[in-house]
Amino acid sequence: MSTDTIGILGAIPQEVNGIINQLIDSKVHTIGNRTYYEGKLGQQRVVVVYSRIGKVAAAATVATLLLEFRVSKIAFIGVAGGIHPDVKVGDVVIATNLVQYDMDASPLRPKFEIPLLGKTYFDTDEQWSKNTEKQVQSILAIDNLHKVVNKEDLAPFSIEQPRVHMGTIASGDQFFSTNEQKENLQKQLPEVLCVEMEGAAVAQVCFEFGVPFIVIRTISDNANQEASFSFQSFVEKISLVYGREIINKMFA
Ligand code: ADE
Numbered sequence: 587m588s589t590d591t592i593g594i595l596g597a598i599p600q601e602v603n604g605i606i607n608q609l610i611d612s613k614v615h616t617i618g619n620r621t622y623y624e625g626k627l628g629q630q631r632v633v634v635v636y637s638r639i640g641k642v643a644a645a646a647t648v649a650t651l652l653l654e655f656r657v658s659k660i661a662f663i664g665v666a667g668g669i670h671p672d673v674k675v676g677d678v679v680i681a682t683n684l685v686q687y688d689m690d691a692s693p694l695r696p697k698f699e700i701p702l703l704g705k706t707y708f709d710t711d712e713q714w715s716k717n718t719e720k721q722v723q724s725i726l727a728i729d730n731l732h733k734v735v736n737k738e739d740l741a742p743f744s745i746e747q748p749r750v751h752m753g754t755i756a757s758g759d760q761f762f763s764t765n766e767q768k769e770n771l772q773k774q775l776p777e778v779l780c781v782e783m784e785g786a787a788v789a790q791v792c793f794e795f796g797v798p799f800i801v802i803r804t805i806s807d808n809a810n811q812e813a814s815f816s817f818q819s820f821v822e823k824i825s826l827v828y829g830r831e832i833i834n835k836m837f838a
Contacts, residue, residue: 593657604830644784667809676745688758708789757786
């Protein structure tokens with residue numbers, strides 16, 4: 587496969603099925619308990635996969651995309667819980683950088699720093715992220731959004747005019763479902779916009795391999811006691827459409 591293949595991953599089928607359904611000339615490969623869909627989106631060669639949930643699953647999947655499929659860039663797409671008060675369900679967060687909030691080798695190293703790497707924050711590709719911001723803004727413009735998602739599906743989440751945010755995403759192996767978890771993270775890392783379970787692991791592997799990457803997350807819940815209900819219905823009704831539209835726009 588040529589070196590300009592892009593790896594696209596989500597954590598769960600609902601985050602990538604909308605993209606897999608659009609692939610042209612697709613071939614399926616099973617490696618290490620994952621199914622990789624290789625094909626084309628427009629003129630762009632891609633490999634699409636869902637990693638399953640958590641940092642280990644995501645890191646193993648990214649390593650396979652890099653070593654077996656020789657992808658030269660990685661895009662992670664999925665949902666997240668909103669942490670910052672400005673971030674609402676239905677908004678999209680594009681990471682400028684990512685941090686592993688559950689890494690703590692203190693007192694040997696400062697909390698959140700990855701030991702022996704000496705890094706806490708991993709930067710995404712700046713230009714690719716900025717281009718994506720513009721593309722997502724145009725998808726979320728309300729007249730456009732209503733063309734792709736039913737108004738009735740948006741209403742239960744009170745989604746009216748969703749926004750795009752650029753900033754820090756925090757990742758760790760916990761689903762946030764209490765205010766206590768949320769407030770604890772807000773206190774420790776006040777700049778964090780949203781929380782999820784894979785992005786910063788993808789970021790670390792891409793950094794170590796010197797591969798550019800972006801992380802795009804739609805807010806499915808408010809990372810509090812209603813999170814599990816909101817998450818389930820959001821991924822069933824909305825995230826597949828968001829994922830498909832964002833990726834289509836990227837390769838249009
Ligand atoms: N992904 C989507 N919602 C989440 C939450 N509340 N906690 C962790 N990851 C998430």
